Amino acid sequence: MTVLDTRALNRATLARQMLLEHADVPVLNAVAHLCGLQAQEPQEPFVGLWSRVRAFDPATLSDLLVRRSVVRTHLMRRTVHLLTAEDILAWRARHDAMLRQRVLGVYRGELAGIDLDELAAAGRAVLADGEPRSMTELARALADRWPAPGPRALGEMLIAALIPVAQLPPRGLWRTRAGVRNVVLSSWLGRDIDPPAPAGSDPVGAALVRRYLAAFGPAAAADLRAWCGLAGLPAAVAAIRGELVTFRDERGRELLDLPDAPRPDPDTPAPVRFLPAFDNALLGYHDRSRIIDDAHRGLSVAGARVVLVDGRVAATWSVEAATVIVTPLRRFSRADRSAVAEQGRDLAAFLSDGDSRRVRVAAAPR
Template identity: 40%
Template sequence: MKTSAQSLNRATLARQLLLRREQLDVEDAVRRVVALQAQEPASPYVALWNRLEDFDPAGLDGALAGRRTVKATLMRLTLHAVHAEDYRPFREAMEPTLRGSRLGDPRFRSSGLGPDEAADLVGDLLGYADRPRTTAELGRRLEERLGAPMEPAAQRMLRQYAPLWHAPTGGAWSFETRPSYVASGARPVLAGPDAADGGLRILIRRYLEGFGPASVADMAQFTLVQRARVRAAVQALGDGLERLEGPDGTELYDVPGAPRPAGDTPAPPRLMAMWDSVLLAYADRGRLIPPAYRKHVTRVNGDVLPTLLVDGHVAGVWRPAVGGIEAAAFHPLPDDTWQALDAEARALVSFLAPRDPRAYGRYGHWWTKGIPAAETRLLGGC
């Protein structure tokens, strides 16, 4: 079966709860969308605001505090918020990537520690982090174990490898700039290919449920797992997956019965979170980001700006401003689209106001350096 680019776009929007806001609790929503990019503390909240009817941020506060939703280094070696029950298989799937990239990093290898010594240190840190521990506390623990200080960069590599969850520290969005860590409650198996391969099969299927149909290259991009491992996982899933043909002839995979709305299904405008997962889930970012706009959205250091989503595709960027939301469109938009974006902006201003009206404020330098806007409007004002 051949599918069109527009149909793929609508499949993503449907599975990511972006065709309409849904009535779901936080944990069910997080599980439905698979993972929320979370290196910027506000982003999981803005992401769920875009997806849930009457979203109360206190629900995510409680899920994080109760460790029903957890924040950890996972796919693409970045921070994600995932359902606690998904953490173990996802972490096992990522074990070879995390081990190679973190313990194999020159900043860790310069410590002179080998894999066995690293394993001993990780085991000790997990026992020590039976309650939330700061970076400084973990550093002192490592110094006690080693009998000498460990370079901060080497410590960071070890922390990112270890199965630690980020513990909420307060602040507007549950996490402040200085992190705190706690041992994961669902301890993954950190050695052996069987656990890694089994976890990857679970992760691939969950990815397709939330982002499919997709190619092997897409799955590898989302996870940062070698394509050979992804292909092996797809082959192991066998008849449990459907095969489709993409618009350019690429072989795509999907889970049977997953939503695939018609390509002309209406898609409402959205003000997407910074680093929203839908913008990072595919090798071909054109599913949602027109190629001409990609460099405007993903900056040279990897920052992915908050975007305007219009008819399912990125049409510009936004930021909080005095008096509302500043929206910069990359191409002219019709008046009715601006009206719909203004309604979204009013709701977003009300959502941000009690916690952090200037969310993402520290990224304003990208606007100072220039956003190539065809039109800029202040939306959501009184």
């Protein structure tokens, strides 16, 4: 079986994630290809798409959100994602059990003894009038009936797990600050979510495996689960195994992939790329060594914005007073420093409509 080393996996990931070269695709297609973008920080998807889509216009993504072509909601790993309307309708039911279990993992004591189906029905009744509500408002509407858990536990279970909801704009629009207001997803999109698959059948799981590999492969089964948080996918993998090709990584793990997916030459040059907080190019794997050193793995879950140099996390970045500040994690060559500064100026211009092109690369750690 062919062994793919870390650099080969890195270049494959960059190609699938549209980070090897900017993609000439519509923004909606990019969101679909990426299986959604992490979006708990509302402005971060704009940087994620700027780094991936040629001539990306943030107004386009805002318009897609207003026109209900993309939706902000809880899904993979119980985190807020920005997904196409078609994908959330197709995938939501497959995530129900995982979402419940993840919320219970945090609030099991507070929610002990509560019939979750009864709670879901009561929450739906409150939302049936179509009025957008915050999580706290929904929980308080039910507090007389369930006073013990408190609004946080009730609200998290209702909004993040029991009731498929959409977070409404202006939340998530370009350069807009707004609180979270929720409505029932099927009401917002004008279509019910797809029902769960019949027992013994998992077409949604098989579709998720294919879509994941197209955007993240080659990858191990553990990587797939780390991306979506779902159990039960080994059966879906087994059902389509005949369609897939297999490799090994340097640790001997089996890697699955689509036969015709891009796997570039490991020596393919990789440009500097600025990634937003919680980008799935990092979080979409259990083994993230293809893109980030183990010593810096914590950055991927701490919300640090990172810079890729030669395809790997080599710095963090932030914005202060209209200046993009880059803090290297290692020493840069003169060429790397120049490339980072140039891309940082482009990012500063994007974030400020061209009014500022200031960038500062701080000193590397000793």
